[in-house]
Amino acid sequence: MKHGSTSPIILLLSRVISPYIMLFGMYVIFHGHYSPGGGFQGGAMLAASIILLRIALEEKVHQMHFNSKLGIPLGALGVLIFFGVGLISLLLGGYFLDYKLLPIPGYTPADLHSFGILFIELGIGLAVMSVLVSIYDNLLEDDDV
């Protein structure tokens, strides 16, 4: 929103809670191997922590936190990370998205599958976060509230 909220409770609490939501979102992405979670769920929580600040604060401050111009380029970077993992396996002789040919020395093929899953979840989380924030920004483009 262009003008921030005038109530001091909202201003204080939104700025206190937003880093913890972002930390929990990153926890959900990285623990996708051992508990329910993964890329899509963690990406949605990261987007929630950014949109909370966009609702409560004024335009000068929330652009300093996450600039609106970074939305689409970060989304493209997320898709490129996913594609890059697949293309590395293709260039080294296997089929597309074959994880056992990743060039990390000293691990069994089962461990390399685990690393491949982790890289893919990071790419998905980044893309989902930036696309959700970008849709919010574009829907409220010329709002005067």
Place this chain on the structure above:
Amino acid sequence: MFELIIGHYDYLFIVVLITIGLYGMIIKKNLVKKVIGMSIFQSAIILFYISSAVKSDATVPILVDELSTAEVITYINPLPHALMLTAIVVGVATVGVAFALLVLIYKRYNTLDEKELIERMK
């Protein structure tokens, strides 16, 4: 007869949600309410797939102790859960694009009601 109801009660709730979603999409006149009805309908379909994946006396598909000797009968079916993750995300994308189109319609015709919209488009 009674056993039939006990075994199939979840399908009854899903049909109720489908009816509410279709009611919102067909009979309501505001365009935003139609989009909300579509979202309710989609939640009902996701619930239908997930409720067909349950087995009695089985637990969630995350291996805790028996890492290499998992029995099939003690874990629920994980395949519909994986398919419904895709369905949820496609629903989010659809609702986002629908609201973008609604913003454009409001900027052009200055109304979001179905009958007035058809009048102003002539």
Place this chain on the structure above:
Amino acid sequence: MKIFSYLALLSLAALLIYAAMDLPSKGDTKALTNQEVSLTGSQVASSYYIKRSYTDANTPNIVTTIIADYRAFDTLGEEVVIFAAGIICYLLLRREKKSETRKH
């Protein structure tokens, strides 16, 4: 005129409930999707994923293994769908700088 819409909705609900009585009960272990071998002798996909996911990918969460290892191509298509939705919203709703008086 509106009475026809309400009648069609209620008849669709009754038809769906009648058709749902033939589906397997909740939690039936004898249902065809919960077996290990299908009717023609080939292996059912869910039982293969439960039995072999830890030896293939060293990951306790079976659902993450399915969407990121066995069916990773579908997850790639889905990420392209999300990105396409973001691009569509950007292209539909951006403001052009000096085109306030242009009419198409």
